[in-house]
Amino acid sequence: MNLIEAIAAEGKKTANKIRIIVGIIVFLVVVSAAPNNPAIVNIIYLITIAIFAIISIINLKTVSSLIYSKVIKYGTALFEISIPTILKLSHLATAKPHLMINEGAAFPAYFLFILLTLFQNDRSLTILAGVVATIEYSILVIIGIFVFHIPIISGSSEWGHIVIDDEVGKIVMLIGFTAISVAVLRNLQQFAFTALDNEKNALTKADQLKEIVDEAKTVNTSLIDVSRNQTEISAVLSDVANDEATMSEELSSMYEEQVSAIELIYKNTIKQTDETKLMKDRIHEFIEIQKNVITVGEQMLNNIVTITEYSKKTEASLNELSHIMDIVTQSGGAINSFLEVIRNITDQINLLSLNASIEAARAGEYGRGFAVVADEIGKLAMATSDNAKEISSQLARINQDINSSISIMQNTQKALNDMIAIISASKSNINEVRNAIGNQQKAIEDVKRQSDILDSLSQEILMAINEQQSSMNESVSSIQKLSEVAQIVADRTMQMNELTIQINTIAQKLAEVTAVMAN
Numbered sequence: 001m002n003l004i005e006a007i008a009a010e011g012k013k014t015a016n017k018i019r020i021i022v023g024i025i026v027f028l029v030v031v032s033a034a035p036n037n038p039a040i041v042n043i044i045y046l047i048t049i050a051i052f053a054i055i056s057i058i059n060l061k062t063v064s065s066l067i068y069s070k071v072i073k074y075g076t077a078l079f080e081i082s083i084p085t086i087l088k089l090s091h092l093a094t095a096k097p098h099l100m101i102n103e104g105a106a107f108p109a110y111f112l113f114i115l116l117t118l119f120q121n122d123r124s125l126t127i128l129a130g131v132v133a134t135i136e137y138s139i140l141v142i143i144g145i146f147v148f149h150i151p152i153i154s155g156s157s158e159w160g161h162i163v164i165d166d167e168v169g170k171i172v173m174l175i176g177f178t179a180i181s182v183a184v185l186r187n188l189q190q191f192a193f194t195a196l197d198n199e200k201n202a203l204t205k206a207d208q209l210k211e212i213v214d215e216a217k218t219v220n221t222s223l224i225d226v227s228r229n230q231t232e233i234s235a236v237l238s239d240v241a242n243d244e245a246t247m248s249e250e251l252s253s254m255y256e257e258q259v260s261a262i263e264l265i266y267k268n269t270i271k272q273t274d275e276t277k278l279m280k281d282r283i284h285e286f287i288e289i290q291k292n293v294i295t296v297g298e299q300m301l302n303n304i305v306t307i308t309e310y311s312k313k314t315e316a317s318l319n320e321l322s323h324i325m326d327i328v329t330q331s332g333g334a335i336n337s338f339l340e341v342i343r344n345i346t347d348q349i350n351l352l353s354l355n356a357s358i359e360a361a362r363a364g365e366y367g368r369g370f371a372v373v374a375d376e377i378g379k380l381a382m383a384t385s386d387n388a389k390e391i392s393s394q395l396a397r398i399n400q401d402i403n404s405s406i407s408i409m410q411n412t413q414k415a416l417n418d419m420i421a422i423i424s425a426s427k428s429n430i431n432e433v434r435n436a437i438g439n440q441q442k443a444i445e446d447v448k449r450q451s452d453i454l455d456s457l458s459q460e461i462l463m464a465i466n467e468q469q470s471s472m473n474e475s476v477s478s479i480q481k482l483s484e485v486a487q488i489v490a491d492r493t494m495q496m497n498e499l500t501i502q503i504n505t506i507a508q509k510l511a512e513v514t515a516v517m518a519n
Contacts, residue, residue, distance in 0.1 A: 015119035019056040019080075022112065023049060029105075044090040048083055055079060074125065077117055081129045084109040085136040097148045098160050100140055101167065110137070110174060114181055123185050130178025134171060141167050217514050224507050231500055232422060238493050243412040245483075275453050285446075300499060303492045304423050310488055311416050311423075317478040318409050318416075324474060325402050325409075332395045332402075339388045339395075346385040353378035 030045045037045075055076050062072060084106040091099040110133040117126040144150045144162055151161045356374035360367030 015116050016056060016060045018116060018119075019052070019059070023053050023056060026052075038094050040093040041090045044093075045087065048086050051079065052083060073120060073122070074128070077113070077120075077125050077129050078132060080113040080116060081110065081133050082136060083113065084133075085140065088140055092148075096160075097144065098150045098162065101144045101150065101162050102157075107137075107170065111177055114178060118181055118185050118188075121185070121189065123182050123189075126181050126185055127178065130174065130181065134174045134178070137174060138171055141171075219510065224504075238490075239415050243408065243415050246408060271457060275450055275457070278450055300496065303495060306488070307492055308420065308423055311420055313481065315413060315416055317481050318413050320474065321478045322406065322409055325406055329399060329402055332399050335395055336392060339392050342388045343385055346381040346388070349381035350378055350385075353381060 027049050030042065030049065034042045058072065059076055087106040087109075088100045088103065091097060091103060114126065114129050114133060117129045120126075141162070145152060152164045153161045154163065154165050157163050157166070353374045356377070357371055360371030360374060363370070
């Protein structure tokens with residue numbers, strides 16, 4: 001059922017309610033006026049009211065069913081519009097036929113029953129009711145004048161006469177009221193059709209809006225998932241950065257005594273300044289190109305690629321540093337073995353010195369010089385033993401520091417492995433990102449060329465360092481790389497955290513908008 005049909009159905013129900021109310025009011029009026037009316041008039045009134053009541057009940061029972069038809073609708077309207085005529089005709093049975101015209105209580109009923117047709121939403125029915133009312137009342141006037149010869153006057157009213165200009169005015173009022181009712185009904189129907197079109201448009205827009213809300217909810221869910229993944233990656237990266245920073249501090253404290261050996265590196269680093277500036281310029285060009293190509297999502301993928309590469313470099317550096325630690329540990333073990341031999345020799349020397357002192361005492365005056373020599377040898381052996389113990393203690397502390405560093409490196413390597421495992425899930429999109437930045441290959445090649453020059457200078461620096469300092473310099477280089485990686489990881493983590501905050505903010509706003517639109 002569309003809007004117009006619903007309005008028509010409600011109008012029929014309202015019309016039935018009005019019929020019932022009008023029937024009750026007319027019945028009460030007839031009953032109250034019955035003592036003053038002739039019996040024939042009262043009988044006609046009651047019969048008319050009874051028929052009206054039956055018709056009202058039929059309409060009330062059939063209006064919502066398929067039984068209701070045009071016959072019932074038009075028959076009801078024709079009978080209703082004839083009720084005032086029937087009531088007026090009842091005065092012909094009395095000695096006062098002029099009341100058929102002059103009795104004015106029934107005339108407004110014509111207007112009431114014409115109004116009732118408006119609730120049927122049928123202009124033809126309204127026109128028919130108005131025409132029938134006009135014709136019937138005109139016939140009443142003609143019957144009064146030409147059949148019963150009721151006198152005609154004009155102007156002021158007089159008992160027993162028909163005021164012709166008043167009757168013509170009433171007929172004109174019926175015609176005008178019918179025309180106005182038809183115009184009102186036409187406007188109402190046009191309004192209903194317009195409302196129906198608006199309803200259809202509103203429903204269409206509501207469906208479109210629902211689709212948009214559903215799509216927004218899906219996007220919001222995806223944003224929340226991406227934000228959650230970024231949060232997990234940021235947490236792992238933060239742990240890795242902290243572990244790398246801790247390890248760098250530990251290793252730096254171990255190799256502070258070897259800083260003097262790196263002075264040569266500083267001299268060669270000066271030679272690298274110009275090339276480094278060129279490299280920075282190229283990198284700046286590379287970054288500017290990236291800003292025009294990479295979107296927020298591609299920036300995140302680029303960060304993942306960068307972190308992955310540095311993580312692999314860090315892992316290689318950790319392996320290299322671990323190998324160096326193993327060499328140092330093995331050297332410490334060899335030194336401990338050597339110190340053990342020294343301690344055994346010093347014990348034997350002490351024993352020989354004691355025996356020599358005993359023999360010198362037996363020799364008396366002749367063995368005094370030999371006793372002095374034996375005593376000095378014993379002191380020398382004692383000092384050697386003390387030095388060996390001190391060296392052994394220092395080696396134990398060094399081994400303890402090395403073991404602590406190895407433990408830190410193992411923890412860092414485990415954290416790196418966890419980070420790589422999480423990042424590997426996002427590597428499927430790296431090739432697409434690389435294709436999107438294909439036009440940046442020239443800048444990348446320039447950066448690579450500058451990197452090769454820096455590598456060549458680094459080789460010259462490493463060749464300038466003597467063989468004894470090579471292992472320590474490699475460790476320092478690894479520490480520097482770890483520090484750089486830790487800083488890069490920290491910077492990337494901050495960027496990812498900022499992106500995560502932005503995504504969370506967008507997701508919250510989107511969720512609020514979709515909630516408002518859904519309601």
